[in-house]
Amino acid sequence: MKKIGNLGQAALAAVIGAGLTIGSPVQAQEETIKVGVLHSLSGTMAISETTLKDVMLMLIEDQNKKGGLLGKKLEAVVVDPASDWPLFAEKARELIEVNKVAATFGCWTSVSRKSVLPVFEELNSVLFYPVQYEGEESSKNIFYTGAAPNQQAIPAVDYLMETESVERWVLAGTDYVYPRTTNKILEQYLKDKGVAEEDIMINYTPFGHSDWQTIVSDIKAFGSAGKKTAVVSTINGDANVPFYKELGNQGISAEDIPVVAFSVGEEELAGLDTAPLVGHLAAWNYFMSVDTDENAEFIEKWHAFIGDEKRVTNDPMEAHYIGFNMWVKAVEKAGTTDPDAVIDALVGVAVANLSGGMSSMGPNHHITKPVLIGEIQDDGQFETVFETPGLVLGDEWSDYLPESKPLISDWRAPLSCGNFNVDTGKCGGQGT
Amino acid sequence: MIRMNRLLCIAILILSAALAAGKASAQSADLKPLIAALAVGNFADREKAVAALAATGDPAAVPALNALAEGDLYAHKSDKAVVIAKKAPGRSFSLTDPLTGADLGTVNSREVSKVKVNNGLRRSIRTALAGLTLMSPDRNIRLTAADGIFKAGQADSIEALDAAIAAEQDAEVKTLMQEARAVAVLSSELPAEAKTEALDILALRGDRDALSVILGFRPSAGEELSAQTDAAIARIEGSLANWEAAQNIWYGISLGSVLLLAAIGLAITFGVMGVINMAHGEMVMLGAYTTFVVQEFIRNSAPALFDYSLAIALPLAFLVSASVGLCIERGIIRHLYGRPLETLLATWGLSLVLQQAVRTIFGPTNREVGNPEWMSGAFEIGHMTITYNRMWIILFSLLVFGVLLLVLRKTSFGLQMRAVTQNRAMAASMGIRTPWIDGLTFALGSGVAGLAGVALSQIDNVSPNLGQGYIIDSFMVVVFGGVGNLWGTFVGAMTLGVVNKFLEPYAGAVLGKILVLVFIILFIQKRPRGLFALKGRSVEA
Numbered sequence: 001m002k003k004i005g006n007l008g009q010a011a012l013a014a015v016i017g018a019g020l021t022i023g024s025p026v027q028a029q030e031e032t033i034k035v036g037v038l039h040s041l042s043g044t045m046a047i048s049e050t051t052l053k054d055v056m057l058m059l060i061e062d063q064n065k066k067g068g069l070l071g072k073k074l075e076a077v078v079v080d081p082a083s084d085w086p087l088f089a090e091k092a093r094e095l096i097e098v099n100k101v102a103a104t105f106g107c108w109t110s111v112s113r114k115s116v117l118p119v120f121e122e123l124n125s126v127l128f129y130p131v132q133y134e135g136e137e138s139s140k141n142i143f144y145t146g147a148a149p150n151q152q153a154i155p156a157v158d159y160l161m162e163t164e165s166v167e168r169w170v171l172a173g174t175d176y177v178y179p180r181t182t183n184k185i186l187e188q189y190l191k192d193k194g195v196a197e198e199d200i201m202i203n204y205t206p207f208g209h210s211d212w213q214t215i216v217s218d219i220k221a222f223g224s225a226g227k228k229t230a231v232v233s234t235i236n237g238d239a240n241v242p243f244y245k246e247l248g249n250q251g252i253s254a255e256d257i258p259v260v261a262f263s264v265g266e267e268e269l270a271g272l273d274t275a276p277l278v279g280h281l282a283a284w285n286y287f288m289s290v291d292t293d294e295n296a297e298f299i300e301k302w303h304a305f306i307g308d309e310k311r312v313t314n315d316p317m318e319a320h321y322i323g324f325n326m327w328v329k330a331v332e333k334a335g336t337t338d339p340d341a342v343i344d345a346l347v348g349v350a351v352a353n354l355s356g357g358m359s360s361m362g363p364n365h366h367i368t369k370p371v372l373i374g375e376i377q378d379d380g381q382f383e384t385v386f387e388t389p390g391l392v393l394g395d396e397w398s399d400y401l402p403e404s405k406p407l408i409s410d411w412r413a414p415l416s417c418g419n420f421n422v423d424t425g426k427c428g429g430q431g432t
Numbered sequence: 433m434i435r436m437n438r439l440l441c442i443a444i445l446i447l448s449a450a451l452a453a454g455k456a457s458a459q460s461a462d463l464k465p466l467i468a469a470l471a472v473g474n475f476a477d478r479e480k481a482v483a484a485l486a487a488t489g490d491p492a493a494v495p496a497l498n499a500l501a502e503g504d505l506y507a508h509k510s511d512k513a514v515v516i517a518k519k520a521p522g523r524s525f526s527l528t529d530p531l532t533g534a535d536l537g538t539v540n541s542r543e544v545s546k547v548k549v550n551n552g553l554r555r556s557i558r559t560a561l562a563g564l565t566l567m568s569p570d571r572n573i574r575l576t577a578a579d580g581i582f583k584a585g586q587a588d589s590i591e592a593l594d595a596a597i598a599a600e601q602d603a604e605v606k607t608l609m610q611e612a613r614a615v616a617v618l619s620s621e622l623p624a625e626a627k628t629e630a631l632d633i634l635a636l637r638g639d640r641d642a643l644s645v646i647l648g649f650r651p652s653a654g655e656e657l658s659a660q661t662d663a664a665i666a667r668i669e670g671s672l673a674n675w676e677a678a679q680n681i682w683y684g685i686s687l688g689s690v691l692l693l694a695a696i697g698l699a700i701t702f703g704v705m706g707v708i709n710m711a712h713g714e715m716v717m718l719g720a721y722t723t724f725v726v727q728e729f730i731r732n733s734a735p736a737l738f739d740y741s742l743a744i745a746l747p748l749a750f751l752v753s754a755s756v757g758l759c760i761e762r763g764i765i766r767h768l769y770g771r772p773l774e775t776l777l778a779t780w781g782l783s784l785v786l787q788q789a790v791r792t793i794f795g796p797t798n799r800e801v802g803n804p805e806w807m808s809g810a811f812e813i814g815h816m817t818i819t820y821n822r823m824w825i826i827l828f829s830l831l832v833f834g835v836l837l838l839v840l841r842k843t844s845f846g847l848q849m850r851a852v853t854q855n856r857a858m859a860a861s862m863g864i865r866t867p868w869i870d871g872l873t874f875a876l877g878s879g880v881a882g883l884a885g886v887a888l889s890q891i892d893n894v895s896p897n898l899g900q901g902y903i904i905d906s907f908m909v910v911v912f913g914g915v916g917n918l919w920g921t922f923v924g925a926m927t928l929g930v931v932n933k934f935l936e937p938y939a940g941a942v943l944g945k946i947l948v949l950v951f952i953i954l955f956i957q958k959r960p961r962g963l964f965a966l967k968g969r970s971v972e973a
Contacts, residue, residue, distance in 0.1 A: 226648025271798025
């Protein structure tokens with residue numbers, strides 16, 4: 001008992017220790033600018049978020065090699081909110097109050113973002129949020145570098161309608177806020193485009209759903225009504241592997257019923273034999289396969305940093321790359337890390353993204369990005385089959401939902417409002 | 433008649449062989465510009481190029497089209513010459529000529545660029561290939577071709593199909609060709625009688641694909657055919673409804689078998705020993721990771737053995753999980769017997785430690801565990817799709833259940849185990865080393881969980897969270913089935929599986945799960961000891 005107990009403790013201590021060493025000051029004596037990294041390193045979300053922690057460390061190390069920021073070195077403060085939503089808020093408070101970070105990069109799920117939002121607003125600090133989300137939010141203190149629905153979902157549906165002439169739609173998602181809101185927007189959008197009610201099937205599954213037999217055969221049945229059918233999937237992370245395995249096994253090929261996914265990237269495909277999935281689609285703002293010099297350099301740096309040639313890059317990593325560079329530029333422009341000055345300086349900042357364009361921060365704290373639609377290849381990569389001709393600015397309040405239609409967000413003076421209602425002319429509709 | 437057909441067939445074969453030989457050089461010269469056209473322009477231009485290739489009717493175009501569909505067709509960046517490229521060692525490709533198949537040496541991967549394909553283009557290629565290979569000597573290729581034409585459903589393929597049907601000897605291929613012809617007839621301008629006949633053929637086929645075609649035809653059926661169309665739809669839907677019920681039962685059994693596998697180890701540790709083992713799911717996870725390690729080893733050192741990887745992983749997964757289980761029992765649990773709350777907390781903490789340990793060693797991301805050839809794909813019984821992986825898992829779970837039953841009933845270890853759980857003091861005074869029996873029983877339960885991990889690695893993510901998804905379901909099954917009874921676990925798992933799958937189509941996956949939980953809560957109120965309650969004095973002990 002004693003021996004094993006000690007071993008267990010040792011293992012635990014080692015794990016905690018590993019977490020601490022990352023966060024420990026590199027040069028304690030010198031004054032540094034602290035950057036908070038708020039990503040789960042344990043629990044269910046560690047699967048996606050650990051990579052983002054690594055990419056932040058890489059970006060910070062890289063910036064320090066270039067001479068730091070405002071003549072000071074940057075220092076990463078890594079905390080582990082352990083996929084526990086209330087803990088996100090606690091850790092955010094700790095980062096801002098105890099560690100005095102100048103800015104924080106973090107969160108993955110919408111619920112974790114909603115949990116830290118009041119903390120960042122109360123303590124007036126800056127958060128960069130790198131993941132595609134459902135929109136319907138705009139905070140003075142949060143900068144959304146992932147895609148809003150109009151930068152991902154709507155163009156994907158347009159693509160399927162135009163090039164594949166899809167007439168029947170399955171909206172399949174995991175049962176939580178992002179898929180529910182996205183599907184609400186999509187349902188309205190499809191109806192506006194003249195799709196009949198009976199040609200839309202909406203299906204929700206619990207987190208980590210692993211038995212997809214019934215749903216896949218339902219999709220098959222729904223698809224045999226003589227009209228071209230497609231699946232729009234907002235199925236979250238872990239549930240995707242068994243879903244795609246079942247699709248492959250039941251022989252649903254992309255030529256017959258294509259699946260376009262908004263939460264499946266290179267990282268999710270890494271645990272999967274993609275040969276039966278060739279042709280299924282994903283919509284993102286970045287693919288690892290994008291052929292630009294910036295991207296080649298980024299991938300090379302990433303492989304060198306992580307020490308593994310097999311590791312992939314994905315869209316949220318690019319979002320952090322863009323967000324971090326924007327923050328650096330804004331701090332340089334403002335000449336200080338004071339949150340108010342940086343928040344003002346950030347609007348209008350433009351930096352190169354990895355797909356060969358310049359992304360800029362809009363007054364609504366969302367950024368401009370190209371929308372790419374890619375088909376899964378047998379090597380687990382995506383091949384871009386469609387790209388929007390220009391960059392698209394994230395639209396925080398969807399125009400396809402009646403309650404958010406009249407709302408706009410503009411954080412510049414004199415408006416300085418995240419939910420200005422153009423109908424009533426007043427700041428403060430619903431939402432945050 | 434048959435003789436005539438055979439003669440015709442031979443004549444066509446000889447003729448086409450002669451033509452191919454005579455015109456090979458001339459035709460490949462004709463094809464060259466068409467093949468070069470595959471690499472230029474956008475997807476729409478490429479679709480036209482594919483259609484032009486199909487229109488030549490020359491089988492020499494088949495390799496190029498196949499390569500394009502597979503994503504193996506490349507073009508030289510310098511002169512746009514089209515080649516078939518296969519990955520060679522290093523960052524290079526070995527090239528072959530798309531028409532002659534001649535070896536063109538290897539080049540650096542940067543010198544050639546891939547000819548991109550999308551779904552629409554793949555569909556056109558499928559149709560084009562189907563038209564070109566309808567007369568192929570290989571039965572399977574003809575079958576694929578007929579299927580391709582069925583899916584394309586173009587009126588202009590009737591002529592080619594007529595010729596192919598006349599020459600066809602194989603009954604299955606012939607039926608499929610006739611069905612494909614029926615689809616083509618429906619989209620053609622042929623008179624109503626031909627279409628009625630086509631509807632009959634499709635109604636006879638009676639599956640979802642046929643239904644899809646007829647439903648698509650319905651709006652253009654016109655007055656004289658609408659009655660027949662509706663009748664055909666009703667006929668297919670009627671037969672499909674029965675099959676659907678059968679399919680649901682199958683899905684239920686399949687879900688039940690997964691539940692059984694996950695729960696059966698717990699039925700021993702919790703059911704027989706009474707230990708609330710929250711780390712049970714992690715034993716399953718360890719089994720899955722053992723499979724990953726075995727496969728990784730095989731991939732690197734003996735790729736030929738890949739199809740046997742699961743068989744090799746099974747005993748290893750059992751050993752790994754069983755020895756971890758033994759350590760847990762000897763190290764922690766034996767000090768906590770009779771203190772269920774402490775056991776629960778300790779094992780739960782242990783599950784977190786194990787998860788994080790695996791995360792540290794293998795990384796937080798999913799690991800790829802491949803499906804061997806015999807575990808992928810599906811076959812059809814009637815209109816019921818049965819996937820191989822689910823079928824093998826059902827058989828495997830039954831096997832594990834049977835063997836476990838035998839071990840408990842027929843071996844001396846099983847006898848001692850039952851003796852210890854029924855009356856510890858008496859068993860000890862009969863000379864049974866009860867501490868060792870405890871340890872071995874726990875190891876057995878954990879080992880069986882490891883076996884479940886091997887099976888689950890085939891259908892689920894191999895990630896540190898794998899076990900978490902099954903722990904609640906496992907407890908549910910054991911409690912529902914009756915603590916301390918393997919048959920209870922079996923019946924419990926199957927019942928929950930089937931009930932779940934029958935609720936799912938009506939209530940949805942989320943509500944279905946909630947309903948099952950509510951059902952179990954109510955059931956436990958009525959029968960606190962589950963389906964198969966143990967009776968006798970041991971219950972009170």
